[in-house]
Amino acid sequence: MLIVRIEEVLKIDSKIPLSKSIIINVLYTYGIINGALNRVLKPFDISSQQFNVLRILRGQQGKPVNLGMVQDRMINKMSNTTRLVDKLIEKNLVEKSTDTVNRRKIDIRITTEGLDFLNDVDALIDTKEVEIASQITKDEALELIRLLGKLRLIAHTP
Amino acid sequence: MLIVRIEEVLKIDSKIPLSKSIIINVLYTYGIINGALNRVLKPFDISSQQFNVLRILRGQQGKPVNLGMVQDRMINKMSNTTRLVDKLIEKNLVEKSTDTVNRRKIDIRITTEGLDFLNDVDALIDTKEVEIASQITKDEALELIRLLGKLRLIAHTP
DNA sequence: TACCTACATTTGTATATACAAATGTTAATT
DNA sequence: AATTAACATTTGTATATACAAATGTAGGTA
Numbered sequence: 049m050l051i052v053r054i055e056e057v058l059k060i061d062s063k064i065p066l067s068k069s070i071i072i073n074v075l076y077t078y079g080i081i082n083g084a085l086n087r088v089l090k091p092f093d094i095s096s097q098q099f100n101v102l103r104i105l106r107g108q109q110g111k112p113v114n115l116g117m118v119q120d121r122m123i124n125k126m127s128n129t130t131r132l133v134d135k136l137i138e139k140n141l142v143e144k145s146t147d148t149v150n151r152r153k154i155d156i157r158i159t160t161e162g163l164d165f166l167n168d169v170d171a172l173i174d175t176k177e178v179e180i181a182s183q184i185t186k187d188e189a190l191e192l193i194r195l196l197g198k199l200r201l202i203a204h205t206p
Numbered sequence: 207m208l209i210v211r212i213e214e215v216l217k218i219d220s221k222i223p224l225s226k227s228i229i230i231n232v233l234y235t236y237g238i239i240n241g242a243l244n245r246v247l248k249p250f251d252i253s254s255q256q257f258n259v260l261r262i263l264r265g266q267q268g269k270p271v272n273l274g275m276v277q278d279r280m281i282n283k284m285s286n287t288t289r290l291v292d293k294l295i296e297k298n299l300v301e302k303s304t305d306t307v308n309r310r311k312i313d314i315r316i317t318t319e320g321l322d323f324l325n326d327v328d329a330l331i332d333t334k335e336v337e338i339a340s341q342i343t344k345d346e347a348l349e350l351i352r353l354l355g356k357l358r359l360i361a362h363t364p
Numbered sequence: 365t366a367c368c369t370a371c372a373t374t375t376g377t378a379t380a381t382a383c384a385a386a387t388g389t390t391a392a393t394t
Numbered sequence: 395a396a397t398t399a400a401c402a403t404t405t406g407t408a409t410a411t412a413c414a415a416a417t418g419t420a421g422g423t424a
Contacts, residue, residue, distance in 0.1 A: 051355035058279045061265065066347045067339035068332070071239060072281055077354045077361075078236035079282040081229060084361040086412085095380075107219065115403065121216045123230055124237040127382050130404055135379080152389045152402045174226070181225035183356040189224045195350040196235045197209035198341040203235075203242040244382085253382095253410075273373065285412050288374055293409080310372045310419045 049183065074199065081180060088176050092169050097126060098136055099173070102166045105142065105158035112155030114147060141165055207341065232357065239338060246334050250327050255284060256294055257331070260324050263300065263316035270313030272305065299323055 054073055055062045064072075085096055094102075104121045105113060119129045126132070133156055136142035141162035147153035158166070181189065212231055213220045222230075243254055252260075262279045263271060277287045284290070291314055294300035299320035305311035316324070339347065 049359065051352060051359065053355070054351075058281065059265075060279075065332070065336070066344060067335045070339050070342065070347050070350060071243075071335050073351050073354045074232070074235055074239055075281050077232055077358055080358045080361045081232055085229075097380075116401090121218075123216065123233050124381095126380070127384095128380075128404095132380085150390075150402085154403070174223070177225045177229050178223070180357055180361045181228050183359055184228065184353060186224060188353055188356075189228050191349065192228060192353040193212075193231050194209060195342060195346055195353075196231045197211070198346075199338055200235055200238045201207065201209065201341055203238045203338045255410075274371095282411095284410070286374095286410075290410085308372085308420075312373070 070199070074196075084176060084180060085173065088172050089169065092165070094139075094169070097122070097124065097132055099166075099169065100124075101129075101132060101136060102141060102158060102162055103170070105156060106163060106166055110157065112145075112147075112157050114153040114155060116153075118156060136162070228357070232354075242334060242338060243331065246330050247327065250323070252297075252327070255280070255282070255290055257324075257327065258282075259287075259290060259294060260299060260316060260320055261328075263314060264321060264324055268315065270303075270305075270315050272311040272313060274311075276314060294320070 054060070054069070054076055055064070058072070058076070060072070082096065089096060089099055100123055101118055104118055115129050115133065118133070119125060122129070133142060133144065137144065141159060142156060143159055144154050144156045147155050184192065212218070212227070212234055213222070216230070216234070218230070240254065247254060247257055258281055259276055262276055273287050273291065276291070277283060280287070291300060291302065295302060299317060300314060301317055302312050302314045305313050342350065
């Protein structure tokens with residue numbers, strides 16, 4: 049089990065500061081993992097962002113969710129939840145209606161078709177995730193999560 | 207210094223498997239760090255991908271690099287290095303010419319203007335990177351890098 | 365030479381992302 | 395009631411990303 053240093057893969061000068069190495073490692077690892085997950089989703093013609101929205105809606109157990117809530121809960125915020133949801137509506141995986149109480153808001157619900165679709169794909173994603181994390185022990189996992197949390201601590205504040 | 211769990215931020219069920227938690231942590235942290243770096247680059251009207259290409263070219267010390275090499279060395283591979291480089295050419299930060307030996311290849315070089323530009327922006331990025339990593343000790347950094355390497359180990363293979 | 369295969373880049377198309385501005389709605393203030 | 399400010403979503407525009415197909419080039423082989 050040979051861990052490959054990013055400096056070698058990208059032919060970067062090995063003498064870069066540790067801070068830069070950390071950042072590049074996170075950005076590069078994101079690309080690798082995102083690629084692996086996208087390869088799972090590809091045959092189902094759905095993007096990882098669309099998949100993420102479906103999971104958020106399922107998590108609400110039928111309760112309608114408005115656009116802002118969806119955006120807050122997305123792993124990677126993107127500025128067009130409207131168009132993302134529209135794509136899901138075209139596929140009949142999701143439906144929307146204006147909130148009866150506050151007509152500025154729109155309610156989004158996953159459809160039965162969406163739930164079925166999600167069940168199929170979800171199992172494959174779970175398997176891939178377990179596979180990706182398979183080389184990491186429980187203690188290592190907790191430490192990794194802790195250290196990533198430390199990175200976000202500062203980066204988060206604009 | 208309070209580390210915030212991702213499950214709380216995204217209102218995810220706390221009982222998700224550790225493998226999923228790891229993956230979500232990496233993907234989410236990427237978004238936060240990428241956002242922080244983009245805010246630094248924004249005033250200079252350059253994307254992080256374009257900035258990455260400039261740094262790769264500077265690293266070659268004037269030696270021309272062809273498109274394929276640039277793509278190999280990019281932190282996040284994207285399928286259109288052609289158009290990315292074209293944007294940099296429009297800004298006079300980069301120039302290209304066909305390779306005299308192998309006319310299939312094109313040579314790309316950073317211009318003097320590109321070098322000056324990069325020097326200005328680079329210092330700010332370095333500072334931001336140090337800031338983001340400031341809560342992490344040297345030992346923690348090495349462990350973080352090692353664990354991310356473990357994740358890539360499996361994810362990398364299609 | 366003509367043909368084939370591999371290589372390197374470019375082009376086309378669809379979708380995603382970032383961000384500013386516009387629209388429509390609500391609640392508060394005068 | 396009219397005005398204003400805040401809120402929630404939509405629309406517009408530019409660029410980025412993913413991926414397939416097309417173009418152009420080189421080297422080998424019949």
